[in-house]
Amino acid sequence: MAIAASPYEDTRILVLMYHAFDRGKEPLTVDGWQFERQLLWLRDNGIAIVPTSALAMFLRKEKPLPKRAAVITIDDGDKSVHAVAWPILKKLEVPFTLALPTKLMNENKKHRMLTWDQVREMVDSGLCEVASHGHEHKSIVHFSNEQAVRQLETSRDILEKETGQRPIAFVYPLGAFDARTSALVEKVGYSMAFKASGAPIGMDCCDPYALPRMGIVHQDTVWSLGWYFSPSFLGRMTRLPRGR
Ligand SMILES: [Zn+2]
Helix, strand or coil, rough: CCCCCHHHHHHHHEEEEEECCCCCCCCCEEEEEHHHEEEEHHHHHHHCCCCCHHHHHHHCCCCCCEEEEEEEEEECCCHHHHHHHHHHHHHHCCCCEEEHHHHHHHHHHHCCCCCCHHHHHHHCCCCCCECCCCCCCCCCCCCHHHHHHHHHHHHHHHHHHCCCCCCCCEEEEHCCCCHHHHHHHHCCCEEEEEEECCEEECCCCCCCCCCCCCEEECCCCCHHHHHHCCEEEEEEECCCCCCC
């Protein structure tokens, strides 16, 4: 059931950052059953799970969102996304965004990555959006302007060629960015960029090229989500000056 939209200033959004699923106790992996519990918790608590494109429209004041919303992002293109997370996301009809490093996807060393066929299957369902996570998954802060632009453009072009979807979001590899590189992301034409550290998002609070995300790691449970969506945590919205 769709949740009604709220006035722009009342909405708080948390972007959740996942990496891999059912890979033992590795810190960045989340157990499949736990992932499903978390998605159900969001649904049962009236939190709308929305795609990245809806967040972009909200930030441009083109379309409001419900009072509480979450965005599911999954970084790095680990093959466990298709094996474990995808059946759950599909069953619950939850929209999500894959942040993919295109060179690593193309090489697919040790077959640890998703295949492009698997990505296309998820994109074609209408639930999955793709974001660039760089070409080589290296911090763009250490690149010259020219090299950084090449990473930004090459990854976008490969994603568009492989999936038919032109990515609107850039996800900073290793979470690293600065004023110079975030300006390049904007100049190349991305609508928004995500970092790897967290706070809630609200209208006029955040630089759209440094949007915060909350990392969900192995020890996180629905209790973590309960805290993140509590009034005291949502009150921690960082008010950053716009413009760099
Ligand atoms: Zn990454």
